Amino acid sequence: MAFTELCNEIFSRAINDYHRADDVDTKxxxxxxxxxxxxxxxxxxxxDTVQWHLEDIIRDPQIDPAEAxxxxxxIDRSNQDRTDLVEQIDSWLRxxxxxxxVMPDARINTESPAWAIDRLSIxxxxxxxxxxxxxxTDAEPQHLDKCKxxxxxxxxxxxxxxxxxxxxxxxxxxxxxxxKVYRQMKMYNDPATNPVLYSKNNK
Numbered sequence: 001m002a003f004t005e006l007c008n009e010i011f012s013r014a015i016n017d018y019h020r021a022d023d024v025d026t027k028x029x030x031x032x033x034x035x036x037x038x039x040x041x042x043x044x045x046x047x048d049t050v051q052w053h054l055e056d057i058i059r060d061p062q063i064d065p066a067e068a069x070x071x072x073x074x075i076d077r078s079n080q081d082r083t084d085l086v087e088q089i090d091s092w093l094r095x096x097x098x099x100x101x102v103m104p105d106a107r108i109n110t111e112s113p114a115w116a117i118d119r120l121s122i123x124x125x126x127x128x129x130x131x132x133x134x135x136x137t138d139a140e141p142q143h144l145d146k147c148k149x150x151x152x153x154x155x156x157x158x159x160x161x162x163x164x165x166x167x168x169x170x171x172x173x174x175x176x177x178x179x180k181v182y183r184q185m186k187m188y189n190d191p192a193t194n195p196v197l198y199s200k201n202n203k
Contacts, residue, residue, distance in 0.1 A: 002162070002166045003165070003166060003169055004117075004120065004161075004162035004163075004165050004166050005162070006038070006041070007041055007117055007120055007121075007162075007165075008120070008124060008158070008162065010032075010038055010041045010042050010045065011041070011045040011120070011121050011124040012124060012128075013031075013042065014042050014045035014046045014049060015045060015049050015124060015125060015128050017029070017031075017046075018046060018049045018050065019128075022053075024050050024053050024054055024057070026050075028043065028046050030042050030043055030046070037089070037092050040085060040088050040089050040092065041089070041117075041121075043085055044082070044085040044086070044089065044117075044118070044121055045121045045124065045125075047078055047081050047082050047085060048082065048118075048121050048122060048125055049125060050078065051075060051078045051079070051082070052125050052129075054071055054074060054075050054078065055075065057071060058071045058072065058075070082118070086112075086114045086115055086117075086118050087114070087181070089113075089114035089117060090112045090113065090114035090115075090179070090181045091181075093112075093113050093114065093169075093172075093179065094179055094181060097172050097173060097179065100172065100173060100174075100175050101175050102175045102178045103175045103176060106175055106176055106177055106178045107176070107177050107178075108177065108178060108180050109168055109177055109179075112179060112180075112181050112182075113165060113168055113169060113172070113179065116161065116164070116165045116168065117165060119161060120158070120161055120162065120165065123154065123157060123158050123161060124158070126154050127151065127154045127155060127158060130147055130150055130151045130154055131151055133147035133151075134147045134148045134151055
C-alpha cells in the first residue's frame with residue numbers, strides 16, 4: 001500500500017467518525033495504537049476536522065463577540081496542536097529514512113513530507129464537504145452543478161497530491177532527495193517573542 005493510500009484511508013475514517021456526532025466538543029476516540037504513525041495521522045485529521053467547524057461557527061455574523069474571542073483562542077490552540085502533529089509525523093519519517101545513503105547530488109524539497117500530508121488532510125475535508133453540497137435537496141440546480149464541477153477538481157487534486165507525495169517519499173528512500181525539517185517558530189503563542197505579551201509581563 002502506498003503511504004498516501006494509508007493517509008487517505010485514515011483521513012476518511014477520522015472525518016466520518018467526527019460527523020457521527022458533528023459536534024466540536026466531541027471527545028476523540030483514536031482507534032489506532034499510541035505511538036503509531038496511524039495514530040498520528042488520525043489525530044492530525046481529527047484536529048483539522050474540528051477546526052474546520054470552529055472556523056464555520058466563528059463566521060456567524062450574529063455570534064456574540066465574547067464567544068467569538070473564546071473561539072479565536074481555541075482556534076489558535078488548535079493551530080499549535082496541528083503544527084505539533086505535523087512535526088511528529090516528520091520525525092517519524094526522518095527516523096524511517098535515517099539509514100538511507102544520500103546521493104552526492106541529492107536535492108532538497110520545498111516542504112517537508114508532513115507539510116504536504118497536512119495539505120492532503122485538508123483536501124480530504126474539502127472533498128467531504130463539497131460532496132455534501134452536491135447532495136443538498138434545498139439548493140438550486142446551478143449551485144449543485146457548480147459544486148459537482150468543484151468536486152471533480154478536488155478529487156483530481158487529491159490524486160495529483162497523493163502521487164507527488166509518494167514520489168517524494170520514493171526519492172527520499174532512494175537517496176535522490178533528503179529531508180531537512182525546520183521546526184515551526186511561531187511567535188504569537190510565545191510570551192517571550194510576542195511584544196503584546198512580554199510588554200505586559202514587564203510592567
